[in-house]
Amino acid sequence: MLVMRPAQMADLAEVQRLAADSPIGVTSLPDDAGRLTDKIGSSEASFAAEVSFNGEETYFFVLEDSESGKLVGCSGIV
Structure with a gap:
């Protein structure tokens, strides 16, 4: 099963692998x-913030194969 979830710093190496494999x-x-560290860190901060007026938040997600634990994709919302 594929699961979309917020990216975490622990995902950095796998996200960098995805980046290296991208066209x-x-x-x-x-x-x-x-x-990539900045991108993930900004996303973690956005998820942790209490947002009363949206504006500068960025959200970064990874797509994880729950059987293998490998990341197979990623997406962001700015």
Whole structure:
């Protein structure tokens, strides 16, 4: 079964693998650990915040194969 869930810092290595495997030109998923760390950190902060007026939140999700535990995709909402 595939499960969509919020990304966590523990997912960084797998997300970077997805980025490395993505086609050239996919600029929203950089193969750069620092930028991916920022993307996941920003998402974690957005989920933790009490939002009364939305604006600068960003949300980053991963698609996980629940049988293998591997990440097979990702998506973001800005």
